[in-house]
Amino acid sequence: MPEMDERYNPQAIETAVQQRWTLQSAYRADEDPAREKFYCLCMFPYPSGRLHMGHVRNYTIGDVISRYQRMCGKNVLQPMGWDAFGLPAENAAIENNIPPAKWTRANIEDMKAQLQRLGFGYDWDRELATCDPEYYRWEQWFFTRLYEKGLVYRKKSLVNWDPVDQTVLANEQVIDGCGWRSGAPVERREIPQWFLKITAYADELLDGLDDLEGWPNAVKVMQRNWIGRSRGLSIKFRVVGGSAPLEVFTTRPDTLLGATYMAVAPEHPLAVAAAEQRKDVAEFVASCRAQSTSEAAIEKLDKRGVPLGIEVEHPLSGERLPVWVANFVLITYGTGAVMSVPAHDQRDWEFARAFGLAIKPVIKPAGGDVPDIEQGAFTEKGELVNSGAYDGMDFDTAFDAITQALGDSAQTQVQYRLRDWLVSRQRYWGCPIPMVYEGEAIHPEAAERLPVALPEEIEWQGVVSPLQTTASFVETTVPGSNKPARRETDTFDTFFESSWYFSRYCSPGATDGMVDERARYWMPVDIYIGGIEHAVLHLLYARFFHKLMRDDGLVDGPEPFKQLLTQGMVCKETYFRVDEQGRPRYFNPADVDVERDDKGAVVAAQAKADGEPVQIGPVEKMSKSKNNGVDPAVLVEKYGADTVRLYTMFAAPPDQSLEWSDSAVEGAFRFLRNLWRLVADHVANDSPVGSVEPEALNKELKALRQRVHATIAKVTDDVARRYKFNTAIAAVMELINALSKARDSSPAGRAVMQEGLEVAVRLLAPITPHCTDALWSALGHTESLLDTPWPRVDQQALAQDEIEVVVQINGKKRALITVPASADKAALEARAIEDQNIQRHVGNHEIKKIVVVPNKLVNIVVAT
RNA sequence: GCCGGGAUGGCGGAACUGGUAGACGCGCCAGACUCAAAAUCUGGUAUGGGUAACCAUGUGUGGGUUCGAGUCCCACUCCCGGUACCA
Numbered sequence: 001m002p003e004m005d006e007r008y009n010p011q012a013i014e015t016a017v018q019q020r021w022t023l024q025s026a027y028r029a030d031e032d033p034a035r036e037k038f039y040c041l042c043m044f045p046y047p048s049g050r051l052h053m054g055h056v057r058n059y060t061i062g063d064v065i066s067r068y069q070r071m072c073g074k075n076v077l078q079p080m081g082w083d084a085f086g087l088p089a090e091n092a093a094i095e096n097n098i099p100p101a102k103w104t105r106a107n108i109e110d111m112k113a114q115l116q117r118l119g120f121g122y123d124w125d126r127e128l129a130t131c132d133p134e135y136y137r138w139e140q141w142f143f144t145r146l147y148e149k150g151l152v153y154r155k156k157s158l159v160n161w162d163p164v165d166q167t168v169l170a171n172e173q174v175i176d177g178c179g180w181r182s183g184a185p186v187e188r189r190e191i192p193q194w195f196l197k198i199t200a201y202a203d204e205l206l207d208g209l210d211d212l213e214g215w216p217n218a219v220k221v222m223q224r225n226w227i228g229r230s231r232g233l234s235i236k237f238r239v240v241g242g243s244a245p246l247e248v249f250t251t252r253p254d255t256l257l258g259a260t261y262m263a264v265a266p267e268h269p270l271a272v273a274a275a276e277q278r279k280d281v282a283e284f285v286a287s288c289r290a291q292s293t294s295e296a297a298i299e300k301l302d303k304r305g306v307p308l309g310i311e312v313e314h315p316l317s318g319e320r321l322p323v324w325v326a327n328f329v330l331i332t333y334g335t336g337a338v339m340s341v342p343a344h345d346q347r348d349w350e351f352a353r354a355f356g357l358a359i360k361p362v363i364k365p366a367g368g369d370v371p372d373i374e375q376g377a378f379t380e381k382g383e384l385v386n387s388g389a390y391d392g393m394d395f396d397t398a399f400d401a402i403t404q405a406l407g408d409s410a411q412t413q414v415q416y417r418l419r420d421w422l423v424s425r426q427r428y429w430g431c432p433i434p435m436v437y438e439g440e441a442i443h444p445e446a447a448e449r450l451p452v453a454l455p456e457e458i459e460w461q462g463v464v465s466p467l468q469t470t471a472s473f474v475e476t477t478v479p480g481s482n483k484p485a486r487r488e489t490d491t492f493d494t495f496f497e498s499s500w501y502f503s504r505y506c507s508p509g510a511t512d513g514m515v516d517e518r519a520r521y522w523m524p525v526d527i528y529i530g531g532i533e534h535a536v537l538h539l540l541y542a543r544f545f546h547k548l549m550r551d552d553g554l555v556d557g558p559e560p561f562k563q564l565l566t567q568g569m570v571c572k573e574t575y576f577r578v579d580e581q582g583r584p585r586y587f588n589p590a591d592v593d594v595e596r597d598d599k600g601a602v603v604a605a606q607a608k609a610d611g612e613p614v615q616i617g618p619v620e621k622m623s624k625s626k627n628n629g630v631d632p633a634v635l636v637e638k639y640g641a642d643t644v645r646l647y648t649m650f651a652a653p654p655d656q657s658l659e660w661s662d663s664a665v666e667g668a669f670r671f672l673r674n675l676w677r678l679v680a681d682h683v684a685n686d687s688p689v690g691s692v693e694p695e696a697l698n699k700e701l702k703a704l705r706q707r708v709h710a711t712i713a714k715v716t717d718d719v720a721r722r723y724k725f726n727t728a729i730a731a732v733m734e735l736i737n738a739l740s741k742a743r744d745s746s747p748a749g750r751a752v753m754q755e756g757l758e759v760a761v762r763l764l765a766p767i768t769p770h771c772t773d774a775l776w777s778a779l780g781h782t783e784s785l786l787d788t789p790w791p792r793v794d795q796q797a798l799a800q801d802e803i804e805v806v807v808q809i810n811g812k813k814r815a816l817i818t819v820p821a822s823a824d825k826a827a828l829e830a831r832a833i834e835d836q837n838i839q840r841h842v843g844n845h846e847i848k849k850i851v852v853v854p855n856k857l858v859n860i861v862v863a864t
Numbered sequence: 865g866c867c868g869g870g871a872u873g874g875c876g877g878a879a880c881u882g883g884u885a886g887a888c889g890c891g892c893c894a895g896a897c898u899c900a901a902a903a904u905c906u907g908g909u910a911u912g913g914g915u916a917a918c919c920a921u922g923u924g925u926g927g928g929u930u931c932g933a934g935u936c937c938c939a940c941u942c943c944c945g946g947u948a949c950c951a
Contacts, residue, residue, distance in 0.1 A: 086950075087951085159949075170949040170950065171948085171949060172949075172950045173950090221867080222867060226867075226946090226947090228867095293949085294948085295947050295948075296865080296946090296947050328865095427949085495951090532946085533946065533951080534946095535945080536946065537947095568944095571944095601875085621944085650888085652877065657870085659876055659877095661876065663875095663890055664875085664876065664890045666890085667890055670889095671889085724878095724880085726876095726888085727888080729888080730878075730887065731887090804884090807884095808932070810931070811883085811930090811932035813884050837918080849931070851883090856883060860931090861932090
């Protein structure tokens, strides 16, 4: 066996192994129809400059799965790239006067080096950055295709407008209703923008969820609710003294006779017209402009409104109902108007109560009494009352009868909560939307003139997108002629780039299309790993985009991601002092000493700098603002990549949030060092290693070998089916603990030890690929660990002669008995009753029954 | 507000299909080694009682179903993610 350093020296091992991988292009993936492929994808990062623990966690999960699949013989593709467009680059540009392109490319270089240091097995030949014109030219091309197909349109939509900076703000940039830089109250404004018709695919996106067996249920439920398909009635109300009717959609036409007023959005034509006549309406509509466009902000507003002085005629009763303008009705939802039934809708109820509007119950529980609507609305379906001819009908009967009675003024309709995808952004650092304006006429950019390149050498003045003021960009000609024209200066939503990058990875360098034939080999992605925060938007847009590409014949299959693994956040405790203004000033945990009581509970903390106390805050997501980030690079430097990878996989299962602990990282390092020493001791011994002869093993060795194979079974299940790497690692730790205690240096003993160590090394190989590589050669192997087959369970070794069975009395554990594995029900009962503690507890109580769960427990039910 | 998720020792977590609550690791306590400390090794460690065997209590709160509930049902509290221009 080869010489082996007795000390575990991660830095030296990792450098050497990584150099060899690079030299051998160990992770290059080639299309090979003869082999089964496995496409493992992690959500690509935004290149902020520093790799954070969330990235390390995400990419370690992907790397573990990739390496496991490779050891199972699959042809594995694991690519990496950069979601390079976005707001932070613009902010850096404004703050530090660095062009976003330069800032972003420098960040990519830094982060790439950090990823490589962690030993992730990426095929870097497929690397892409979305800000690369050779990438975004294809989405520009595709957008013009969609325009020709009628899936793209232009429409006015609301934005947050900063009146001081004269710019559009993202929802994130609106703080308490004011612009984050200017501090000025934000205004809602309508501007023309580009949309993609995702609603045309709503049914397919909804129904497709049923077939996504490899997706977490929570994500599917969220997407279902987001799409929100509902069937209802579109009803036209005649406006008294008006020409155009007021149209509303309701899912509850059964409550039509309970409608007591109508509510419209501040931007609704009726409100706009009334504002010209009435001062109070004009003032109210103006006040509604001073609020952000975010749904969360609108829904939490105090519900306010004023009457427009307009009435509509109830289509069944002929009664006149007042029309109000209300701040919670959105012009972008449905028709921007709602029919209000306060007795059966809680929000309508609250509004009616606040403004003294009538509340008329028209539904009661089937067979019950008219509900008490003093305390709140009765929102369930039931039986109609106070509805004349419709009294006594149930929901479905009333739905049909009322639809029929309304005749031309109503139509059944399927409505979605989902709105079309607004893809325009009034920003510089994004992909230019390839459209050209010749006066009012719109022309898609011609394919041969693509890409419409974003000018990267720009001067940034103020906060407005420099694209609007760069004449060389704006001034152009109509495609196919010399007539002067202006370019669209809006750029795409960055979700546009991240909706198809996984297909492009499959066709690196393709110069005559978005993707080529190679994509048919690799797609769909077998497992997609990333943060749960992307459950709806990114993952819904990506599914939609895949379907658009499929309908253009570019890719195959209905869905892009076969399995989805959603990752939890990485958190850390916080420490702070409150300053004179009452604001917390945060201390990095590395700069704080903690004091513990004799149980180890943290009772106090002091800043290292001055020894004065600091307050202990809650455990929160690692962030700049809470100053509780831990830099992965520092830990890799101190312990090596394997320890960081091992700890992130061990601390929590992938889908849960992970609380970072520096001392537990130390524990992970200790484990690797102990493993190293165990192997070193084993190979340092010159006495012969026999071959394992299962039948000839003594009882101890047989039991040890049983553990080895039970561990293979456990770890394989955890890694391949459950994605619970924490319990997989715990199982290997238990095996190593057992092997450490075994000190049998006979040839048979050494043979079982050799088998156990080889198993442990292979089980850990995907998680800690560097040190296991070195250990594998130390154990006498010359072939690469990367392609060494995953260990297999020897079923015979798993068999146990004796098992432990719990004995309960009335469900409380009272004894633990050891019985032959072959013991039948009667034998188990007999052995259980024999037990002294059981005898004592049963006493002279009557035994009512005995429940036996084979191989597990006996529960004796006694009278009490 | 609405949609989704979560809560288990001093801490991270385990318990997979309703069947031994606390695996594994950290921390802490004690001992060994050391002039001493660190490192390392050995043992202990849910809480209360008991020398011990063992007993009682215990999985956010309050109810329920069951021979048996951390796990299922009902009602609630708090925390986290999303909420369409952060990515």
